[in-house]
Amino acid sequence: MLTIPDSCVENGIESIPEFFARKSVFITGGTGFLGKVFNRLREERPEDLQKIVPIAGDIVAPNLGINAEDEELLMEKVSVVIHSAATVRFNEPLKVALGINVEGTRKVLNLCHRMKNVKAFVHVSTAYCNAVGIVVEEKLYPPPMDLEKAYELAKDLNGEITQQSLSESLVNDLHGDIPTAIVRPSIAIGKGYCKTIIGDRNNVLDVIPVDYVR
Template identity: 40%
Template sequence: MIAVTSHENEASIVDFYEGKSVFITGGTGFLGKVFIEKLLYCCPGLVKIYMLIREKKGLTIKERIDRFVDDSLFDRLKTQRPKDLDKIVLIPGDITAPSLGISQEQENILIEEVSVIIHSAATIKFNAPLEEAWSINVDGTRRILDLCRNMKKVEVFLHISTAYTNINRNVIEEVLYPPPADIKELEKLDKHNVTEKQTMKLLNGFPNTYTFTKSLTEHLVAENCAYMPTIIVRPSVVAAVLEDPIKGWLENWYGATGISVFTAKGLNRVFLGHKNIIVDVIPADYVANLVIIAGARNNKSKELKIYNCCSSGCNPLTIGNLLGAFIDDAIRHKTYAMPLPGWFIFTRYRLVATIVTFIFQVVPAYLADLYRRIIGKKPKYTKLLYLVVQTRVALDFFSSNSWVMKADRMRELYASLSNNDKRMFPCDPTHINWPEYLSDYGAGVRRFLEKRN
C-alpha cells in the first residue's frame, strides 16, 4: 500500500523550473543527455542549463554544442523549438581538477545564476583503479559541493548515485546505510601505490571500485543537508528510453545492453547464476523524470531524501526473461552472428563457466576467424571474444545475486502528482509492460547502436 500525500494544490513541476537555471555535471553521458532534453522540452520557462564539460582541443564551443545536439534524441526540440537549444551553456572544466578547472568569470556566473544542481558525473568503469575511482567519484563530488555551497540562488542539490551502493544487503530501502569503510582513513591512504590485492581487501566485500566509491560518496553528500535541500537518486541498471522522447533510444552498450546483445548473437554462451535471478532494469526517461520531480518537490526539505529508482521491489524482471527477449529479437530479425543463437546455459560454478567459455566461445571464435582469413577478410571474432568475456566476468557478481530494491518513496512521490504532471513525468515502475518495453529496447539497439534500418 502506497501512502499518498497530495500535492494537487502545489505549483506544477513545470512551474517550479520557470525562470530558473540548472547546473549539470555528466551532461554528455547517456543519462545526462536525457536529463537535458527532458528539462528543455518539458520546462520551456527554464532560463539556462549550464553543463560542465572537459576541454577538447581543435573544437570551438559552438562546434561542441552542435555535436552534442546532433542526435535524434533532440529532434523534437530542433523541429518545434530550436532556439531552446541555445539555453545550453558549456562550462569548460574538469571534475578532477582543483576548483573544477573553471575560470573565475564562469564560476561567478554559476554562483549568481544557478538554482538547481544535478550532479551526474562519475566514472562508471567497474574495475577502475581505486585512485581513479576515488578522484572522480569521491573527490569530484566534494569539489562540486564546495562550489554549490557558494551559489546564491541554490534551492536544491540532486546527486545521482546507484542502487548498488548497498549490495551487502538483500533488501535495500530508501535510507542511508552505514558506510563500507571509514572515508577519513581512506583519504590518508596513498592510493597511487595500492596494489590490486590491497584494493580487494579495502573493498570490504564490494565487487568493484565503482560501487565502493559511490557508496562512500553518499555519506559525503548527506553532510550537504546542513547547507541546502539535498536529494540522492539511486538508479539501478539504466536502459533504453521507455517512451519519451523516442522509444528505445540509447547511445552506448553499457549496463544490460552489451551482454544481452552478445548472448542474443550467440557470442556469449554461459552466465554465472540462474535464470530466475532478478535483474533490476529501469528506463532512462524514468530516471530523468524522477530527478526533475524530486528537485521540484523537495526544494524546502531539511531532511536528506533518498529515492531508489528501481523495479525489482514492485515489478521484477528475471534475467532469463531479459535474455529471452533479446534472443527472440535476434532470431526474428536475423541479427545473430553465430549458429544456434538461443543456446546458452546458466551455472553456479565458475569452473563450468570457464569450460563452456573455452569450448563454445573460444574455439568457435578462432575457427570463424580462420575461415575469414581463408576467404580474404580480416579476422574479428577473437578480438570481440575478449570484450565479450571481459564484459560477462565484470557482471558475474550481479548475474549470480538478487536484491529487492524498494521504491516506495519514489512511487509515493509520483502518486502525489497532479494528473498532468503524471502524464508528463511518468516514473512508476509498476506501469512498465516488460514484453513491450524489451521489444522496443531491441529495436533501439538495432536502430541507434547497430545503425540498421
C-alpha cells in the first residue's frame, strides 16, 4: 500500500539510505514499545543521539498537544512522518481506542498536510487488523463499519481490533497527495524480555524482532 509519484517511477526509485539522506523524520509513539528500541544506537553510535529533537505531545490532545514553537519546527523541517503512536490493548474500551488510534491518526495526517516538505507518511498498523482468513493480502480491506456507526457502538461496547481497520481506512481516505505506506507488523518481541512462551509446538509463532519493525 504505497503511493509512488510518477516522477519516481520514471526516474527510478532511490535506495532507502538515499531517500533518507538529509531528511528530517518525525516519529510519533516515542514513549511506546517500538519507540524505545535505541539501546544499540546508544552503545555503538551515541553521537547520533545528538540529532534527535524531542517533541512533547499527547496523541489525544487538541493539535496533538504540540506547542507553537515545536509545530513551526515540524512545519519547516520534516520530510517523513512515521506514525506509530497507538494503544495496543485489544481489549481497550472502544471509545478510548477510537480516540487514540483513529482520531490520533486523523490529527497526525492533518499535521502532515500543513508540512511544507513532506515526502512520505508511514502508518504503523498491525497484521491482525484484517483477520478475514488464513492469508491477509497486501491491500486495503473495506472497514467493518463507518466511523459514525463505530462511535455509536462505542457508547456501549468494548473495542477489539475494529479500530485498527478503521485507522487504515481513514489513512486511505485522508492522505491526499502525500505518498503513503501502511505497515502491518506482527507481534514485536525483544530478545531477553520474553524467555518462555507456552503454546502448541505444531503452531507457527508469528513474531518479528522489534528492531526489524523500527
